[in-house]
Amino acid sequence: MTELSALWVYLSASPILSIVITIAGFLIASRINKLAGGSAFLHPVIVAIALIVAFLSLVGTSYNQYFEGAQFIHFLLGPATVALAVPLYDHLERVKQMFWPLIIACISGILTAALSTIAIVMMMGGSRETVLSLTPKSVTSPIAMGIAEKIGGYPSLTAGLVLVTGAIGCVIGPILFKALKITDHSVQGFTMGLAAHGFGTAQSFTVSSLAGAFAGLAMGLTGMLSAFILPLLVRFLGV
Amino acid sequence: MLFGLLILLSCQFIGELIVRYFELPFPSPVVGMVLLLTALIVNKGVPSGVRQASEGLLSYLALLFVPAGVGLMVHYQLIAKDGLTILTALILSTAITLLVTGGMLNKLVKKKQVEDGLHD
Numbered sequence: 001m002t003e004l005s006a007l008w009v010y011l012s013a014s015p016i017l018s019i020v021i022t023i024a025g026f027l028i029a030s031r032i033n034k035l036a037g038g039s040a041f042l043h044p045v046i047v048a049i050a051l052i053v054a055f056l057s058l059v060g061t062s063y064n065q066y067f068e069g070a071q072f073i074h075f076l077l078g079p080a081t082v083a084l085a086v087p088l089y090d091h092l093e094r095v096k097q098m099f100w101p102l103i104i105a106c107i108s109g110i111l112t113a114a115l116s117t118i119a120i121v122m123m124m125g126g127s128r129e130t131v132l133s134l135t136p137k138s139v140t141s142p143i144a145m146g147i148a149e150k151i152g153g154y155p156s157l158t159a160g161l162v163l164v165t166g167a168i169g170c171v172i173g174p175i176l177f178k179a180l181k182i183t184d185h186s187v188q189g190f191t192m193g194l195a196a197h198g199f200g201t202a203q204s205f206t207v208s209s210l211a212g213a214f215a216g217l218a219m220g221l222t223g224m225l226s227a228f229i230l231p232l233l234v235r236f237l238g239v
Numbered sequence: 240m241l242f243g244l245l246i247l248l249s250c251q252f253i254g255e256l257i258v259r260y261f262e263l264p265f266p267s268p269v270v271g272m273v274l275l276l277t278a279l280i281v282n283k284g285v286p287s288g289v290r291q292a293s294e295g296l297l298s299y300l301a302l303l304f305v306p307a308g309v310g311l312m313v314h315y316q317l318i319a320k321d322g323l324t325i326l327t328a329l330i331l332s333t334a335i336t337l338l339v340t341g342g343m344l345n346k347l348v349k350k351k352q353v354e355d356g357l358h359d
Binding site (some may be wrong): 018022023025026044045046048049052053056057063066067070071073074076077078079080081082083084085086087088089090092098100101102104105106108109112113116117119120124125126127129130132137138141142143146148149150154155156157159160161163164165168169172173176177180182184186187188190191192194195196198220222223224227 | 247248250251254259267268271272273274276280285289292293296302303304305306307309312313317318321323324325327328329331333334335337340341347351354
């Protein structure tokens with residue numbers, strides 16, 4: 001027994017354990033999602049987070065200990081964000097064609113998402129940290145976390161809430177499109193990518209490749225513009 | 240592949256330098272993304288190494304969110320306190336955002352199609 005606990009002490013100090021837990025948790029979560037028919041409520045990322053949090057609480061490992069190893073996976077978010085330039089470049093022709101409608105819709109969407117969030121949280125008496133962590137909720141995670149850090153929210157809280165937002169958008173979006181009689185797939189895709197980032201993009205690709213391409217475009221454009229607009233907006237509002 | 244990774248990391252690194260030097264309020268990978276996009280436009284194409292590295296990273300994008308998402312466990316007090324507020328804000332604001340963006344873009348695109356039709 002003492003040998004076993006000595007081994008555990010050694011393992012929990014090494015980055016390998018965190019990395020193994022993260023990848024294993026994600027693979028199990030993907031399997032669970034597939035079994036549930038790919039439901040947006042059981043998105044692999046959200047299930048993986050729940051599994052890993054449960055495991056860490058069970059064995060009494062703190063988040064800091066876990067992150068010491070998991071940061072090697074986390075680090076890749078930086079180059080992955082830079083990599084978003086490639087799909088954006090691929091759709092450059094479409095962007096040029098619909099440039100102004102897309103820019104106007106994008107900026108309106110970003111302002112609507114941020115202002116409605118700030119207003120609702122403040123009206124319901126949420127704390128300042130909650131407001132600032134929620135403001136970038138519609139922005140794709142790597143960028144949203146950077147924004148949260150810049151404006152004074154908690155990046156880790158933002159990351160989790162961004163993921164929940166994505167799942168909510170995937171549930172509400174199709175219902176709204178039907179109610180508003182929006183049938184154009186490029187409009188549907190762009191709207192999903194703006195409000196529900198990567199989750200919306202993944203779902204749009206199941207509708208049609210046109211919807212998916214526009215969702216990816218909206219995700220990149222929203223991320224880029226939000227990174228410039230939201231810090232200025234928060235400073236301007238004096239939140 | 241290795242060349243592509245070097246390009247991505249270099250863009251991020253230069254982005255970091257720019258953000259630090261000018262004390263910009265933007266995350267450095269975003270500046271790196273703008274740099275790469277500019278470089279691709281100037282280059283008039285995506286080098287195969289860069290495409291390989293980008294598509295490789297982006298296909299595992301979901302996994303990369305997990306370590307940060309687990310950080311929710313640190314904020315359980317805040318979530319317990321503001322949980323209802325957070326959930327209400329997420330649902331309502333996401334619905335409003337979808338409504339405004341979808342409605343507006345739909346109108347703008349239809350209007351543009353009508354205009355383009357008249358000019359043709």
